[in-house]
Amino acid sequence: MTTDRMITEVVLPGVVEPDGLQINSRAMPVPAAGQALVEVEATGISFAEQSMRRDLYPGQPKFPFVPGYDLVGTVRTVGPGGDGSLVGTRVAAVTKTGAWATHAVVDVDDLTPVPPDVDPAAAETVVVNGVTAWQMLHGARLRAGQTILVHGANGGVGTVLVQLGRHLGLRVIGTAAARHHAALRELGVEPLDYRDPDLAARVRELSPAGVDAVFDPVAGPGVRTSFRLLAPGGKLVVYGNASALGSARSIVWVFVKLLARLYTWNALPNGHRAGFYNFWAGSLTRRAAFRRRLRTDLGIVLDLLRQGVIVPQIAARYPLTEVSAALAFAEARSRPGKVVLEP
Known part of the structure; x- marks a missing residue:
């Protein structure tokens, strides 16, 4: 139980099944200069944590560690010399790890008001999901009236991506299991079954000239088909590597092979473009600029959420202490949207 002097956190001890996660209590951390202590009100389960529990996420910490890619919470204290007006402010932050806890210490420069x-x-x-979708769509330089194909349209990123696409005036075709099609239609998506052996033909029936962009979080064998479905001048944006979870090869090898393939395709004379979206691009070499862009884009997406342009797709809510059940539910992908943990 969390007291004024203790926090509760989830520890990933090694490569374990969801029921191998551990609940730990420790002393309340104290923020240093330039930091804030945030009481976490919501955090989520994403593909990243699912990869980390298998030790497949590039650059993840050594075991044991506290997962949690992002959070929303309220600032409780700030470090020495910090801005006291932040106390009591609700904020969002991308942490990469450490958010599956009742409290987290976060750099003030990484906080965005909610x-x-x-x-x-x-x-x-x-x-993370909204910023990813926003940056990919704007990076693709699409125009109202164009058509996009979103694989995994029922996922955490996918459900935001299709809504932003519709807001920008795009026609959206989305792939997902048939059980998610009704929910996708409500978002203005034309759904297709991702398991259909004639999926490419179904896409061509809907968009005979090809699609103007494909957004692919899987990067499996179907990525070649996605590239071939592009209209002249179309863009393939790969933003995940979900297929690597079931691969016997190193995830690094799978990723290098993917990048080599995308680079080769860009040299073709057909005008198509292919690339890999990297959320963390510039975070090491241009840290200040990366943070400014992240705060700006997250602020825009949060305002679109406030306006009702984005309708939040919450697959389920779980208490932090039921994280094992929450992770198992998230990996089953039985409902569209994101699984949220509420400490």
Whole structure:
């Protein structure tokens, strides 16, 4: 139980099944200069944590560690010399690890204010997922009236991506299991079954000239088909490597092979373009610029959420102490959207 002097956190001890996660209590951390102590109100389960429990996420810490890629919460204290007006402010932050806890210490420069009338769990669905979708769409330089194909349209990123696409005036075709099609239609998506052996033909029936962009979080054998479905001048954006979870090869090898393939395709004379979206691009070499861009883009997405342009897609809510059940539920992908943990 969390007291004024203790916090509760989830520890990933090694390569374990979801029921191998551990609940730990320790002393309340104290923020240093330039940091803030945030009481976590909502955090989420993403593909990243699912990869980390298998020791497949590039650059993840050594075991044991506390997972948790992002959070929404309230600032409780700031470090020495910090801005006291931040105390009591609801904020969002991308942490990469450490958010599966009742409290987390975060650099002040990584905090983005959350509109006070936005539910923390709703805000959590668009922190990493919303920024990813926003940056990919704008990087693809699409115009109203064009057509995009979104694989995994029922996922955490996918459900935000299709809504932003519709907001920008795009026609959206989305692939997902048939059980998610009704929910996708409500978002304005034309759904297709990702397991259909004639999926490419179904896409061509809907868009005979090809699609103007494909967004692919899987990067499996189907990525070649995605590239071939592009209209002249179309863009393939790969933003995940979910297929590597079931691969017997090193995830690094799978990723290098993917990048080599995308680079080779860009040399073809057909005008198509292919690339890999990297959320963390520039975070090491241009740290200040990366943080400014992240805060700006997250602020835009949170405001779109406040306006109702984005309707939060919450697959389920779980208490932090039921994280094992939450992770198992998330990996089953039985409902569209993001699984949220509420400490």
